[in-house]
Each structure stands twice: as structure tokens, then as C-alpha cells.
Amino acid sequence: MKQIDTLLIDLLMDLLANDENSGTCGPDLRWLFTDNGVLVITGKGKMNDYLYRNRLPWYKYDIKRIIIGDGATTIGEAAFKDCSNLTSVTIPNSVTTIGRHAFDECSALTSVTIPNSVTEIGGYAFHNCRELTSVTIPNSVTEIRYDAFAHCSALTSVTIPNSVTEIGDNAFILCSALTSVTIGNSVTEIGDGAFYNCSALTSVTIPNSVTEIGGNAFAGCSALTSVTIPNSVTTIREEALAYCSALTSVTIPNSVTTIGWRAFSGCSALTSVTIPNSVTTIGSGAFSDCYALTSVTIGNSVTTIGEDAFWYCSSLTSVTIGNSVMAILDSAFADCSELTSVTIPNSVTTIGKDAFRDCSALTSVTIPNSVTTIEGEAFKSCSSLTSVTIPNSVTEIGDGAFKNCSALTSVTIPNSVTTIGKEAFRDCSALTSVTIPNSVTTIGGLAFRDCSTLTSVTIPNSVTTIGNDAFSYCSALTSVNIPNSITTIGSGAFSGCSALTSVTIPNSVTTIGGLAFSNCSSLTSVTIPNSVTTIGGSAFSGCSALTSVNIPNSVTTTGGSAFSGCSALTSVNIPNSVTKIDNHTFEYCSALTSINIPNSVTAIEEDAFRDCTNLQKVNIGNSVKIIEMSAFNNCTSITQISSEAVVPPTCDSDVFDGINKSKCKLIVPKNSLDAYKQADQWKDFLLIEGSTTGITNTVYNNSGLADVYTIDGTKRLSKASTDEINALPKGVYIVNGKKIIIK
Structure with missing residues (x-):
């Protein structure tokens, strides 16, 4: 044929x-x-x-x-x-x-x-x-x-004649043996992915007729060592030359106005690049992962440096930013670990999130007066940054803005700042002092957490809220002034401030958050004002040097474990406003010798007084209905329990485990004697006595102390505690106008 x-x-x-x-x-x-x-x-x-x-x-x-x-x-x-x-x-x-x-x-x-x-x-x-x-x-x-x-x-090779005007999208994609290509002078557009992953292609000449290099046009051409971009090109589209890992240099002509998203990303051999004055936008990730890039000059026409534009350019030591740049967007220079200094021009108004994050060699930075916002984690983990001046134009320091700047010794926050964001200075372990200006209204959660050398801080009257964990684990902080403007001390606000010896809580505070002062192991005293209605869970737990605490009548709730582990606490006043003793509230308060539970309390919750090993006398008010599991477990020194409840409170398991029930005296209302002798766990006490009257919480003043008179009007004791009154000889006495009998 x-x-x-x-x-x-x-x-x-x-x-x-x-x-x-x-x-x-x-x-x-x-x-x-x-x-x-x-x-x-x-x-x-x-x-x-x-x-x-x-x-x-x-x-x-x-x-x-x-x-x-x-x-x-x-x-x-x-x-x-x-x-x-x-x-x-x-x-x-x-x-x-x-x-x-x-x-x-x-x-x-x-x-x-x-x-x-x-x-x-x-x-x-x-x-x-x-x-x-x-x-x-x-x-x-x-x-x-x-x-x-x-x-x-x-x-292996292809010649595109002069008659061709357009090379379509993906036209030669994954032609992995293609080593050379000649593009004719009539081609105006090289389509998206046209030569994508032509991994053997070593060089290409783009003719003057081309105006646009499409997205991914030469992406993944890992053997491409050089490329000439003609003056006719106005747009280099997204990932146009991305991951051309052998490309050492590129000249971007003055005709180009836009460098697209990740256009040169992953060009790991590219050592330098000059961005001409014609370019107005550097797209997101345009030069990200260019590990060998040591210097970059950004022309004066550029207004925006896109997100991730130079992210992970780990060899970049210097950068010149043109005077027209208004925004350095998120992660623009993140992980540029060799960048030692940067000058931000006066044209910049916004430094985006993570903009210079992990620039670990950056020792100094000048933020111009044009900047209004330093966004979240902008300078996070700049571990060589020793000082920073924030200009008066800045109104907000974003979340984590200077987090982990472990060499930062001082910072000046100007009067223009109204908000210090969450974690703003967290883990700035060399920061010794900070002045917060009167303009600040909010200190965000974790703002100064783990600033382990911070010895003092002044909080101005403008601040209304101290955020959760704001100063937690500032282990060198010895004193703090909380102004009258504060209404809420957030959860964990001063947790772990192990050098803090005293604190004054102003009358403006209504809420002390959970863990607010937990593990402040040097705190010896604290005054809780009458304005406080809520003490959060574990608020003072682990304050092992705290010897006494007065809970005011305004408090209705003490959260679980509020004073747990306060091993030096010898006395505590529980006011009539409290309706229940939360779980673990006084657990491990091993120095506590006596406790009076007022008539307002209806429930003693789980482990409330567990392991209070020096507790000797307990008075339970007449409203208690239930005592939960292990409430007095391992209180091995208790010798007397007085319960004024007519109906024996219901007891969960192990409530009195560890108490010597053959020697501990149980005093109950006389008419309820038989009921207690039959009630679960109460019946285990061998020394149960009935009393017609007793010392109730209603005879005490706000501090838990009372004056005692004999029946003939002679003053016997001044400001006596429960223990002192119970130790009086048998007889009839007058306490705050009420007759009591000591048997």
C-alpha cells in the first residue's frame, strides 16, 4: 500500500x-x-x-x-x-x-x-x-x-513558528524530555501551564511579541537556568516560573506592572532580584521559598507587598522597600531568618499579620509614624530584637505582635495605643519593665505571660479589664497596682507570679476569675473588697504562703478549688452570703484549725475540706442539706463536729473517712439525736451529744469575731473566735445579745 x-x-x-x-x-x-x-x-x-x-x-x-x-x-x-x-x-x-x-x-x-x-x-x-x-x-x-x-x-524539541499567536493552556505540559523550545515572534500569550513541569528544559527565549506569561507557564521547569523576559510583557501571572529550582537570576523589565501570586515561588537558586519601578503589585508568595535570595530591591511604584511575598527567603540579609509601599501584608517577610535590619518607609500604614514573624536575626526595626496598626504576630519570634519604638500613630498592638521576642528588654507603648492584644508580649523573657499608657483600655489575654524577668508593671486607670492569663507566670513580678477602673480580673491573670508578695484588689472589682492568683507562692496576704461577688475556681489555689483570708458578705460564689493548696492558711471567714462550699474549695489547707459554715450554706460539695490535716473543730450551719463525697476525707485531727441542722444532712461516700469516730465528739440538736444516730455515716460516731442551744453563725460580726459577756453583764472575751468561745467553762453567756449555753 x-x-x-x-x-x-x-x-x-x-x-x-x-x-x-x-x-x-x-x-x-x-x-x-x-x-x-x-x-x-x-x-x-x-x-x-x-x-x-x-x-x-x-x-x-x-x-x-x-x-x-x-x-x-x-x-x-x-x-x-x-x-x-x-x-x-x-x-x-x-x-x-x-x-x-x-x-x-x-x-x-x-x-x-x-x-x-x-x-x-x-x-x-x-x-x-x-x-x-x-x-x-x-x-x-x-x-x-x-x-x-x-x-x-x-x-525533545519543538519550534513554534512565527505564524502562531497563542500557545494554549497546558499545550506542552509534562513534556519531560523537552530540552529546548523556540517561540515565534508572533506569539502574544503563553497560556497557563503551557510548559508546566518540562523538567529537562534548560533555557527559553520569550519573544518581544508576548505581553503575558500565563499562570504556571514554566512552573516546575527544574532545569531552567535562565530566562529572558522581554519589555513587551506587562503581567507575570500566578506561579509562572514557580519551582524553577535551577534559575539563578532573572531580569524583570520595566514594562511589567504585576507579579502574580507565587510567580517565582520555590526558585531556590535565585540569589538576587530587582523589582522595577513599573511594578505596582507584588502578589502573594511571589518569591516565597527562594532560599538563596540574599537581597531584594523593591521599586518606588510598588504600593502593596502581598501576603507571603518573600516568605522563607532564609538567606535574605537586606531589603530595600520603596517609598510608595502602603501595606506590608501577612507573612510578607516571615521566616527570613538572616534578615538583620529593615527600614519601613513612611508610606506604610499597615504591617500585616506575621509580616516579620521568625526573622530571628532581626536586631532592630524602625516603625514609622504612618503605621496605625501592628497586626497579630507581626514580629513574633524575632528572637534577636532587643528594642522597639512604637510610634504615636499606632492605636492597636495586635495579638501576639511581639510574642517570643526573647531578647526584647524594653518597649515604649505610646499614648495612642488603646488595645494591647492577646499574647502581644508573651514569652518576652528579657523584658524587665513596661509602662502602659493611660490610653489603653484593654490588656488582652496572655498579653505578658511568661515575661519571666518583668519585675514591675503599672496598670493605668484607663484599663477596665485585665484579660485571662495576662501576667501569668511573670515569676519575677513582686508587686502590681490594680487601679480602681478594673471591674474584672480575668482567669489566670496573675497565675504563677511566684514572687508576688501582696496585692490590693480595688473596690471596683466585681469578679476575680478562676486561677487569677493561683500558685502565687509568695503571696502572704490579700484583701478582697466588698464589691466582689464572684471568686472563680482555683482563684487562690496553691498560694502556699497565704495565712488568712476574709471573704466579704458580697461574695455569693467561690468556685471549685478557690483556696485549694493554701497550706499556710490558718483562718478563713465564710460570710452569710455564700450558699454552698464548692468542690475542693479548701482542699489541702493543712494549717486550717477550725471552720464555721454559716446558716446560708445548703451544700458542702465534693472534697471541699479534704486533707485539712490540722482541722480540729467544725461547725455546720442549720441549712446544710447535703455533704458530698470525701468532703472531710483525711481530716485526721478533727475532735469536734457541731451540726445545727435539725434533719441530718445527707452524706455521700467517704465524707468523714480518716476521722477517728470513736474519739471525735459530734454535737447535734437535742431533738434530732435519734435521727443522727440512725443516719448514714453520722451513726458511725460513738460520741454523739444533744444540745438545746449552740453557738450559731448569727452571733458573729462580719469578721467572724464576737464579744462575750457572762449572764450578769461582765465582759469575758473581746473579739473572740469560735474556738475561744467553745473553750469557755460550762455555763450561760451572752454573745451579741443572744443567750448561749456552753456544756
Whole structure:
């Protein structure tokens, strides 16, 4: 069948017109399949498209060669798709269009000659022709459509003629053997992903006709060492040259106005770059992961340095920022670990989140008066930064703005600042002092946590809230002045301030948050004002030097573990306003000798007095209904319990475990004696006595102390405690106008 001319083909087709191996493939086109694997197409005009048809007319044949006779004007869509054994094809000069998917997945096709008559190569036309080593594209072609030669992994070189104006998206994507490409002078646009992951491509010249380099156009061309971008280019789109890891230098011409998102990201061999004055926008991540980049100059026309623009440029030692830049966006220079100094021009108004985060070599920074906001974690973990001056223009220091700046010894916060954000100076372990100006209204949670050398702090009257953990674990802080403007001391606000010896809580405070002063192990005294209504859980837990505490009548709730582990606490006053003793409230208060539970209390919760090993006398008011599990567990020194409740309080398990019930005296109302002797756990006491009257909490003043007179009016004791009154000789006494009997 070799070298068969058109007349012979037509004659053969006429002879075999009724052969089962033949048929029509267009209005005026016929096909014939020969025994030796050759598909012959003859006639004139367009070939049918088969992209959306159920099957090709020659689908069942093993086609090895295709001869298309002169006269056919198109090769139909998907006409020869999946002809996996096709090795050669003859395309006549009459063909003007090669349709979409025409030779898609022809994996054995090694070469193809496209005649000068063809003007368009359709999308996916030669997609995945994995053995195709060479292709000649004639000067007649004006457009190479999307994915036309995608995944042609054996293709080594390609010349795109001057007639072509557009290289479609992904046209040569993953042509991994392609070492060189010549782009004609008429091309205006290199489409997205056009040469994506052509990993053997070492150099490329982009002609002056090109105005736009598409997204991912040369991304992943890991052998590309140089590229010339002509003055005609105005836009370098997203990831255009990303991960060109062998690219050492690039010149961006003055025509470029936009450098797109991650345009040069991952160009890890790129050592320097000059961004011309024509560029107005440096896109997000434009030069991120350029590990070898040592210096960068940003032109005066740039107004925005995008997010992550130079993120992880770990060799960058210097940067010049043009005077037109107004915003340094999030993470713009994050992880530039060799950057020692930076000058931010007066044009900048915003320093974004993480802008200079982890710039661990940065020793100083000048923030200009134009900046109004330092956003979250802007200078986080700048571990060499020793000082910073915040200008009067700044109104907000964002969350974590200077977190982990472990060398920062001093900071001046100007009067313009109204908010110190959460974790703003957390872990600034070298910071010895800080002055908070009168403009500040809010100190955010964890703002100064773990500032372990901070010895003093002045909180101005403008502040209304100290956030959760704001000064927690400032282990060198010896004193703090809480102003009258404060209404809430947040949870954990001064937790772990182990050098804090005393604190005055002003009358403005209504809430002491949970863990507010927990583990302040040097705190010996604290005054809780009458304004406080709530003491949060564990508020003073672990204050092992605290000897006494007065809970005012304003307090209605003490959270669980509020005074747990206050091992030096010898006395405590529980006021009539408290309705329950929360779980673990006085657990491990091992120096506490006596306790009076007022008539307002209805419940003593779990472990409330557990392990109060020196507790000797307990007076339980008449309103207690329930005593929960282990409330007095391991209170081994208790010798007397007085319960004024007429109905024995219900006891959960282990309430009195560890108390010697054969020696401890239980005093109960006389009329309830039998009830206590039958009640669960109360009945275990062997020394149960009935009393007609007793010392109730109503005879005491606010401090828990009372004057005692004999029945004839002689003053016996002044400001006596419960223990002192109970120790009086048997007899009748007058306490605060009420008659009591000591038996």
C-alpha cells in the first residue's frame, strides 16, 4: 500500500465499496481497512467528529498506519483516539484543521508531519502520545490549542513558528524530555501551564511579541537556568516560573506592572532580584521559598507587598522597600531568618499579620509614624530584637505582635495605643519593665505571660479589664497596682507570679476569675473588697504562703478549688452570703484549725475540706442539706463536729473517712439525736451529744469575731473566735445579745 496515489486509492475504494471493512466517515469521505493494518481514507470535505459519539467506525481494528487521501479538509474530533498501535500517519496538504483529541492516546506514534495547510491544532490533539519524539509545526498554524501536546514525554524539541499567536493552556505540559523550545515572534500569550513541569528544559527565549506569561507557564521547569523576559510583557501571572529550582537570576523589565501570586515561588537558586519601578503589585508568595535570595530591591511604584511575598527567603540579609509601599501584608517577610535590619518607609500604614514573624536575626526595626496598626504576630519570634519604638500613630498592638521576642528588654507603648492584644508580649523573657499608657483600655489575654524577668508593671486607670492569663507566670513580678477602673480580673491573670508578695484588689472589682492568683507562692496576704461577688475556681489555689483570708458578705460564689493548696492558711471567714462550699474549695489547707459554715450554706460539695490535716473543730450551719463525697476525707485531727441542722444532712461516700469516730465528739440538736444516730455515716460516731442551744453563725460580726459577756453583764472575751468561745467553762453567756449555753 506504500506510495499509492489518489487515483489508485479511489479505484480500490470503488472495488471494495461493499466490503465489510469499509464505510463512510464524512458526507463525502470513505474509509477502508486493509489486512496489513492500514486505514485508508479518501474523498473530499470534512471528516465526522467522534468525540461525543458512542464509537468510531473502525473501533474494532488494530490500526498501525493511516493514509488520508488528498481532498479531506479536516481530521475529525477524536477520530483516531486510543489507536495505541498507530506508528505513522500521512496528513495531506488539503487538511486545515486537526480536531480535538484527534490522536489522543496514540501512544506508539513516534513522529508526525503537519502540512502547511493546517491552521489550527485542536485541544488534546496529540495528548499522551508518549513515543512522539519530534513534530514539525508549519508556518500556517495560528493557534496551538490547550493540551495539544500534553504528556508527550519523549518530545525533545519543538519550534513554534512565527505564524502562531497563542500557545494554549497546558499545550506542552509534562513534556519531560523537552530540552529546548523556540517561540515565534508572533506569539502574544503563553497560556497557563503551557510548559508546566518540562523538567529537562534548560533555557527559553520569550519573544518581544508576548505581553503575558500565563499562570504556571514554566512552573516546575527544574532545569531552567535562565530566562529572558522581554519589555513587551506587562503581567507575570500566578506561579509562572514557580519551582524553577535551577534559575539563578532573572531580569524583570520595566514594562511589567504585576507579579502574580507565587510567580517565582520555590526558585531556590535565585540569589538576587530587582523589582522595577513599573511594578505596582507584588502578589502573594511571589518569591516565597527562594532560599538563596540574599537581597531584594523593591521599586518606588510598588504600593502593596502581598501576603507571603518573600516568605522563607532564609538567606535574605537586606531589603530595600520603596517609598510608595502602603501595606506590608501577612507573612510578607516571615521566616527570613538572616534578615538583620529593615527600614519601613513612611508610606506604610499597615504591617500585616506575621509580616516579620521568625526573622530571628532581626536586631532592630524602625516603625514609622504612618503605621496605625501592628497586626497579630507581626514580629513574633524575632528572637534577636532587643528594642522597639512604637510610634504615636499606632492605636492597636495586635495579638501576639511581639510574642517570643526573647531578647526584647524594653518597649515604649505610646499614648495612642488603646488595645494591647492577646499574647502581644508573651514569652518576652528579657523584658524587665513596661509602662502602659493611660490610653489603653484593654490588656488582652496572655498579653505578658511568661515575661519571666518583668519585675514591675503599672496598670493605668484607663484599663477596665485585665484579660485571662495576662501576667501569668511573670515569676519575677513582686508587686502590681490594680487601679480602681478594673471591674474584672480575668482567669489566670496573675497565675504563677511566684514572687508576688501582696496585692490590693480595688473596690471596683466585681469578679476575680478562676486561677487569677493561683500558685502565687509568695503571696502572704490579700484583701478582697466588698464589691466582689464572684471568686472563680482555683482563684487562690496553691498560694502556699497565704495565712488568712476574709471573704466579704458580697461574695455569693467561690468556685471549685478557690483556696485549694493554701497550706499556710490558718483562718478563713465564710460570710452569710455564700450558699454552698464548692468542690475542693479548701482542699489541702493543712494549717486550717477550725471552720464555721454559716446558716446560708445548703451544700458542702465534693472534697471541699479534704486533707485539712490540722482541722480540729467544725461547725455546720442549720441549712446544710447535703455533704458530698470525701468532703472531710483525711481530716485526721478533727475532735469536734457541731451540726445545727435539725434533719441530718445527707452524706455521700467517704465524707468523714480518716476521722477517728470513736474519739471525735459530734454535737447535734437535742431533738434530732435519734435521727443522727440512725443516719448514714453520722451513726458511725460513738460520741454523739444533744444540745438545746449552740453557738450559731448569727452571733458573729462580719469578721467572724464576737464579744462575750457572762449572764450578769461582765465582759469575758473581746473579739473572740469560735474556738475561744467553745473553750469557755460550762455555763450561760451572752454573745451579741443572744443567750448561749456552753456544756
